Amino acid sequence: MSEAAILAHVQGDWTDSKVCYFGREGCVDRRDSPVAVYIGGNLIGTYTEEQPVERDLLIMVVCREPRVRVNRVAEAFGVSTQTVRRIRRRHDSGGLQAIARSHRRGGLPRRQTPVLEDQVFALFDAGVSISQAHQRLGEAVSRSVVARAHKKWVTQRSEPTEAELEAAVAERLPVVAPVVVQEPATALELPAVPDTSPEDDSASPDELELEQACAHGGRRVQYLGSWIVLAVLHALGLYALAERLRQRQERSAGQRFLGAVTLRAALDAVAIALSIGKRCVEGVRWLATPSGPTLLRRSQAISASWARRVLARFGTEVGLELHWEQATSLAAGVREGDDRAVFYLDNHLRPYTGQQTIRKGWRMQDKRARPGVSDYYVHDEQGRPLVRVDDPSHGTLADWLGPMAKLLREALGGQTTVLVAFDRAGAYAEHLASLRDDQLEFVTYERAPYRTLPDSAFRGQRWLTVGRKRVRVVEGPYKNLGQGRGRVRRIHVQTESGSQLSVLAVSQAPAKVLVTVLLRRWSCQENQFKHENERWGLNQLDGRRVEDYPADEVIPNPARRRLDHQLRIARMAEGEALRHLAALDEQDPRRELYEDDLEQARELQRELEAQRPQVPTHAPVSETELAGELVRHPGQYKLVIDTLRIALANVESDLAAWLGPELPKPAEAKKTLAKLFEAPGTVRPNGKTITVSLAPAGTRPERAAFESLMSRLNRLDLQLPGDPSGRVLRFKLDNQ
Numbered sequence: 001m002s003e004a005a006i007l008a009h010v011q012g013d014w015t016d017s018k019v020c021y022f023g024r025e026g027c028v029d030r031r032d033s034p035v036a037v038y039i040g041g042n043l044i045g046t047y048t049e050e051q052p053v054e055r056d057l058l059i060m061v062v063c064r065e066p067r068v069r070v071n072r073v074a075e076a077f078g079v080s081t082q083t084v085r086r087i088r089r090r091h092d093s094g095g096l097q098a099i100a101r102s103h104r105r106g107g108l109p110r111r112q113t114p115v116l117e118d119q120v121f122a123l124f125d126a127g128v129s130i131s132q133a134h135q136r137l138g139e140a141v142s143r144s145v146v147a148r149a150h151k152k153w154v155t156q157r158s159e160p161t162e163a164e165l166e167a168a169v170a171e172r173l174p175v176v177a178p179v180v181v182q183e184p185a186t187a188l189e190l191p192a193v194p195d196t197s198p199e200d201d202s203a204s205p206d207e208l209e210l211e212q213a214c215a216h217g218g219r220r221v222q223y224l225g226s227w228i229v230l231a232v233l234h235a236l237g238l239y240a241l242a243e244r245l246r247q248r249q250e251r252s253a254g255q256r257f258l259g260a261v262t263l264r265a266a267l268d269a270v271a272i273a274l275s276i277g278k279r280c281v282e283g284v285r286w287l288a289t290p291s292g293p294t295l296l297r298r299s300q301a302i303s304a305s306w307a308r309r310v311l312a313r314f315g316t317e318v319g320l321e322l323h324w325e326q327a328t329s330l331a332a333g334v335r336e337g338d339d340r341a342v343f344y345l346d347n348h349l350r351p352y353t354g355q356q357t358i359r360k361g362w363r364m365q366d367k368r369a370r371p372g373v374s375d376y377y378v379h380d381e382q383g384r385p386l387v388r389v390d391d392p393s394h395g396t397l398a399d400w401l402g403p404m405a406k407l408l409r410e411a412l413g414g415q416t417t418v419l420v421a422f423d424r425a426g427a428y429a430e431h432l433a434s435l436r437d438d439q440l441e442f443v444t445y446e447r448a449p450y451r452t453l454p455d456s457a458f459r460g461q462r463w464l465t466v467g468r469k470r471v472r473v474v475e476g477p478y479k480n481l482g483q484g485r486g487r488v489r490r491i492h493v494q495t496e497s498g499s500q501l502s503v504l505a506v507s508q509a510p511a512k513v514l515v516t517v518l519l520r521r522w523s524c525q526e527n528q529f530k531h532e533n534e535r536w537g538l539n540q541l542d543g544r545r546v547e548d549y550p551a552d553e554v555i556p557n558p559a560r561r562r563l564d565h566q567l568r569i570a571r572m573a574e575g576e577a578l579r580h581l582a583a584l585d586e587q588d589p590r591r592e593l594y595e596d597d598l599e600q601a602r603e604l605q606r607e608l609e610a611q612r613p614q615v616p617t618h619a620p621v622s623e624t625e626l627a628g629e630l631v632r633h634p635g636q637y638k639l640v641i642d643t644l645r646i647a648l649a650n651v652e653s654d655l656a657a658w659l660g661p662e663l664p665k666p667a668e669a670k671k672t673l674a675k676l677f678e679a680p681g682t683v684r685p686n687g688k689t690i691t692v693s694l695a696p697a698g699t700r701p702e703r704a705a706f707e708s709l710m711s712r713l714n715r716l717d718l719q720l721p722g723d724p725s726g727r728v729l730r731f732k733l734d735n736q
Contacts, residue, residue, distance in 0.1 A: 022076040023068050024569075030078075039065065056087050056099045063088055116141060120149040221291040225679035225694050226272040231718035231729050232651045233271060238644075239721040241325055242267060245318040258314060264722040266310035269302050270641065274648055275677045279537030281308050281641065294683065297722070308637075312543070315640035323643045327378075327387040330650060331411040340417045340441075340509065342381040342517050344525040345404055347397045347425065349374050350390075350539045356546050357629045359555065361394035373633070376400045378408065381517075383524035384653045385532065385646045388639075392632040393553070397422065398431040405440045417441055419507055421517050427504065433485035436506045443514045446479065446490065446502035458494045464512055466519040470496050475511045479504055491515060535652075535670070536645040543637040549630040551622040558625055560615045567608045574601040658712055662705035672702055676709075681734060690720070690727050695734040707733050 018030035029036040034046040037058050044061060047054035055077065062073055063084065074081045090098040120141075123133040130150050134143045233239065243260055250257040272295065273283030284304040292301030315322075331343075349363040351372040360369040374394045378387040387407070389400065401422065409418045419441040427444045435442050453474060461472040472494045478487035491503040491511045505514045532538040549555075577598035584591050621630055655673055660666035679696035696706060710731040718729045 020076040022062060022072040023065065026062065026065065026068070026076075028076040037062065053100050057096060059084060059087050060091050060096070060099065116145075117149055117152075120146060121153050124150060124153045219291070219294075219682065220680055221294050221683055222289045222680050223272060223276050223287065223295060223678060224681035224683065224692060225677045225696060226275045226295075227692055227720065227729065228655075228713065228731065229271060229275040229648065229651055229677060230268060231713075231720060232655070233647055234721040235716065235718055236647065236651070237329060238326065238647050239264065239267065241329075242314075242322060245321055245325075246314070249317050257317070258310065261722065262310055263314060265296060265298055265302060266307045266314075267644070268296055268721070269307050270311065271644055271648065272296075274536060274645060277535070277674060277678070279535075280540045280542065281311070297720070311640050312637045315636040315638075319636040319639045319643075323388070323639050326643055326647065327407075328411040330384075330386045330646075331378075331380075331408050332413075339415075340419055341408075341412055342419045342421065343386070343405075343408055344379045344381075344383075344521050345376070345397070345401060345420050345422045345426070346379075346521075346525055346529075347374050347376050347400070348529055349394075352541065354541070354544070356631050357626065358546075358632055359392060359394060359549070359630065373635075376404070377525070377529075378404055379525045379528055381524065382653065383528045384650050385528065388642050388646065390635045390638075392549075393555075397425040398428050401426050401431055401442075402434055402438060402440075405435065405442075406438070409440070417508075419443065419509065419517065421521050423521070429481040429483070429485055432488060432504065432506075433481050436486065436488060441505075441507040441509075443503060443505040443507060443518050445518070446504045450502040451476075452500045452502075453492050453494075455494075455498070457492070464515065466516050467523060469519060471515065471519070473511050473515050489514075531670075532645070532649060535674075536649055538642075538645065540641075541633070541638075542641050543633060543635075545637075546631040546633055548628075549621050549626075549632050551627065552620050554618050554620055555624065555626070555630070557616055557619045560612075560617050563608060563611060563615055567605065567612075570601050570604040570608060574598060574605065577601060655709065659705055659709050662708045664701050672698070672705070675702075676706060685727065687725075688727055689730050690723075691730045691732065693732050693734040703733060 021027040026039045034048045288301045376389045458472045479490040489505045656669035660669035679694045681694040684691040
């Protein structure tokens with residue numbers, strides 16, 4: 001590193017993030033105006049925010065430097081990587097003049113003049129749309145100006161005029177603003193939901209009878225196969241639980257909360273959207289078809305914004321109770337009547353790619369820290385999800401093992417033993433001892449380094465097949481956790497390739513059972529994470545509203561992390577200088593240059609080392625540069641959507657277990673079910689039953705499997721949620 005570059009490092013303010021480096025010897029200094037650009041310690045140019053041409057020319061100069069990456073240049077100049085690539089393409093095609101020409105002012109007018117505004121408003125008053133108004137004005141104005149004018153027109157027309165106010169006061173009548181349909185804000189920033197349900201939901205006059213919805217009897221209904229999902233969810237008790245929590249909230253508040261029909265319709269719409277593969281609440285838009293009212297059993301289809309408002313209001317009040325009570329119900333039915341129930345615990349970072357500043361956490365798939373939220377999941381022995389807990393502060397998996405295991409034990413009662421399986425992230429001695437002291441069984445991998453056995457210790461042991469692996473198992477001496485924490489079981493496992501791993505456990509189960517449970521964790525939980533994201537939208541942000549991070553919360557100090565990073569750079573510079581000096585002769589004239597670099601690098605290290613005691617590794621948010629910027633997403637609204645996702649994943653697993661044996665390829669059961677959920681069909685109601693004829697896409701073996709599945713469903717006497725007559729559903733295959 002050159003002398004000028006070392007001096008630039010020394011003079012930098014290490015608590016300021018406005019000096020951004022795009023290479024080892026180049027940086028952009030934003031601390032003052034104009035912005036300065038340095039290469040090798042030399043100032044190559046400056047620019048201001050009002051000088052985009054100068055900025056682009058400097059970007060082009062920087063990009064011509066060797067070993068400079070586009071993403072680093074974009075980050076340093078505060079632009080996107082697409083902008084940097086576009087500048088390079090313009091330079092390659094037309095040189096520096098092409099870059100200058102790209103910023104010349106031209107095109108259509110971009111400002112709204114009073115005369116133009118009056119013309120546009122007159123067109124909107126005549127009932128003309130934005131596109132039609134743009135066409136009538138021709139080339140006089142751009143479409144974006146027309147769109148902005150329409151937004152202003154909507155705001156003005158939605159407010160009552162002075163004449164209307166005077167007339168209303170004179171006649172003592174309420175002033176009602178005209179209804180204007182606008183695109184809603186984010187899910188949790190919307191106003192309170194108008195209750196469209198009747199005063200007495202038990203009579204349900206607002207709940208359309210199927211005879212009225214199917215006025216033509218047997219007409220084609222799109223996505224009718226999703227009624228299978230609604231009926232099974234109703235049988236599992238999700239709708240009854242939601243209704244009970246709604247009534248309890250209404251009684252405790254002493255006022256109307258949400259109508260039963262309103263809540264049922266919102267849950268129906270979101271469940272259908274998820275089951276047909278739309279992965280988020282926005283998929284409700286796909287239900288606005290001519291047959292949408294029949295599908296949702298309403299006078300008209302609902303919008304995605306309406307569903308978001310209803311579930312946001314419901315989730316803010318009772319979302320947490322809904323999730324935990326459903327989790328308790330699912331956990332209680334995992335291994336009913338058995339003496340041991342197996343659960344898998346793991347954490348999963350849900351990455352965030354938006355513009356807000358939220359805390360970073362380690363994501364193993366990317367091998368780096370990324371902004372996001374850590375989710376902690378519990379899956380049962382078959383890989384079905386039960387519980388999700390989010391933690392914006394990215395706590396460790398070991399901190400959640402005890403609380404999760406105790407919750408599962410309470411859900412199962414004292415009759416069933418809980419065995420939790422987890423990976424090395426929770427295999428710390430103090431946490432393992434705590435689980436053992438709480439009378440909880442567990443099995444996990446031992447953290448390296450650990451003792452291995454000779455091959456002779458495994459001779460004579462029978463091979464155990466777990467999935468595609470064959471292993472041999474030997475139980476060795478107990479593992480001492482150290483510091484008086486006691487001992488736990490240690491099981492040695494050898495694979496066919498000869499490699500070994502060590503398993504730690506506290507359980508009365510045989511060693512082969514424990515090893516089988518742990519080795520199945522990947523297929524039962526890790527693969528399930530991938531399926532839940534791709535099928536049900538596990539990583540969706542859902543709610544975009546943010547709140548300030550607590551000011552007294554202690555977080556890693558970004559200034560300290562940046563200082564340590566610069567210290568590592570200085571040490572690398574020292575090592576580079578030493579490497580060159582070691583390769584040169586004593587009389588080589590270049591030694592003086594590298595000795596100067598070496599001395600400057602060591603001087604920089606001494607200065608940085610002197611700053612470290614004054615810059616703590618962790619500090620409250622209010623004492624860091626992130627004060628007022630760090631935010632987090634409230635989790636209540638997403639928790640309601642994820643409760644639906646978990647219930648739907650369990651429904652899918654149960655139905656796939658029935659459908660799989662009937663298919664030529666049982667592994668494709670879930671993919672085949674997706675076609676059944678999206679199938680259209682016809683509805684024929686009568687006094688006691690509702691006959692649903694479905695026409696799914698499928699081969700002859702798949703249609704035969706569908707018939708077998710429908711036969712089993714018909715034996716359950718399923719009903720639609722909210723049907724006042726309690727009619728039984730009868731599913732059949734439409735062979736026409």
